[in-house]
Amino acid sequence: MQTVYLSLGSNIGDRQYYLHEALSLLGEHPQVLLEHHSKFYETSPVGGVEQNSFINLVAKISTLLSPNDLLDFIHEIEEKLDRERKVHWGPRTIDIDILFYGEQQIDEPQLTIPHLEVFNRLFALIPLSELTDKSFKYNEKIKNAINLLNKTEQEVKVVDEEQSPQTRIERAIREILFAVGENPEREGLVETPKRVAKMYKEILSSQRLNEFDEYKLFKIDPSKVDSIVTVKDISFYSMCEHHMLPFFGKAHVAYIPKDGNIIGLSKIPRLVNYVSRKLSVQENITRDIAEILEKILAPKGVAVVVEAQHMCVEMRGVKKENAITRTSYFLGEFNESVEKRMEFLESLS
Numbered sequence: 001m002q003t004v005y006l007s008l009g010s011n012i013g014d015r016q017y018y019l020h021e022a023l024s025l026l027g028e029h030p031q032v033l034l035e036h037h038s039k040f041y042e043t044s045p046v047g048g049v050e051q052n053s054f055i056n057l058v059a060k061i062s063t064l065l066s067p068n069d070l071l072d073f074i075h076e077i078e079e080k081l082d083r084e085r086k087v088h089w090g091p092r093t094i095d096i097d098i099l100f101y102g103e104q105q106i107d108e109p110q111l112t113i114p115h116l117e118v119f120n121r122l123f124a125l126i127p128l129s130e131l132t133d134k135s136f137k138y139n140e141k142i143k144n145a146i147n148l149l150n151k152t153e154q155e156v157k158v159v160d161e162e163q164s165p166q167t168r169i170e171r172a173i174r175e176i177l178f179a180v181g182e183n184p185e186r187e188g189l190v191e192t193p194k195r196v197a198k199m200y201k202e203i204l205s206s207q208r209l210n211e212f213d214e215y216k217l218f219k220i221d222p223s224k225v226d227s228i229v230t231v232k233d234i235s236f237y238s239m240c241e242h243h244m245l246p247f248f249g250k251a252h253v254a255y256i257p258k259d260g261n262i263i264g265l266s267k268i269p270r271l272v273n274y275v276s277r278k279l280s281v282q283e284n285i286t287r288d289i290a291e292i293l294e295k296i297l298a299p300k301g302v303a304v305v306v307e308a309q310h311m312c313v314e315m316r317g318v319k320k321e322n323a324i325t326r327t328s329y330f331l332g333e334f335n336e337s338v339e340k341r342m343e344f345l346e347s348l349s
């Protein structure tokens, strides 16, 4: 096992959320043990790019991964957390840099260790100095660099670490259990807050995503495709925003290709998943599927029908079991042409 120090930083969006998610994802790898992490620091941007301040921390891990495998895993995490590589040293939802990998020195095109800039960056050195001691080979160098660097140019100040989303949900569920008259310590409930927090992370996985990007477009001979492309009976599950209760059913999606532009068929169910895995209402899901598909594909027309059962209708209030709600949304030729709309609707029966 090797002891590795990682610098993590974020300066876009919910910065602490991205940092907590990155720490959580790091710890999920079977060959990575998250030992400790430093306090959270608000830091002024270093490197000359005009951008928002960062929140930084340093994590100490033990790992069996090789340096390059660890770098690949880090890039996977950055990818998952919407990292876009637009401007060198520019703004980012998350950045994870390997500062030290044991006492190894590595100088490869894609990886230099110790990190080339580590002794020039207070946003890395100060959190790092929390985790290292005189037994660490570079301890003295770290302390000297901290003393030498200009603390007015590179502001680094401790901020309160917000609770991670997981911790906040677990605490809230415990409160709800108390409030409904339960004992969260009893057999069967002890792990419930953790389970519910994990469940929300899965069923509301789109909640913080800014856009749908899991698609692939293809171009075929326009003369060979002018009819309606329909993907129907796409099952989905969502959570209603009024009662936080599930609603679920089938989505039927159609489009009329334009200029031979088509979308990979598996991407339409992915779009339905993206749109449904957040707190919403059926009308919004129906509209969002249509409008996102139109935006990414620019077809001649889009048609969406959604049929769902709502637990807020079945298990409370009016208590009507098996009531089905049907919503539809039409764009382009499906909006203008009754024939096209009827052709699509008849294909669903």
Ligand SMILES: Nc1nc2c(c(=O)[nH]1)N=C([C@H](O)[C@H](O)COP(=O)(O)OP(=O)(O)OP(=O)(O)O)CN2
Pocket: 008, 009, 010, 043, 044, 045, 046, 047, 053, 054, 056, 085, 087, 088, 089, 090, 095, 097, 117, 123
């Ligand atoms: N106060 C802060 N300033 C800067 C930070 C930071 O985290 N806090 N981060 C950067 C860098 O963008 C980041 O550290 C990556 O730099 P580096 O590993 O040196 O180079 P990369 O190849 O990974 O840079 P890319 O931006 O990914 O091309 C700057 N300032």
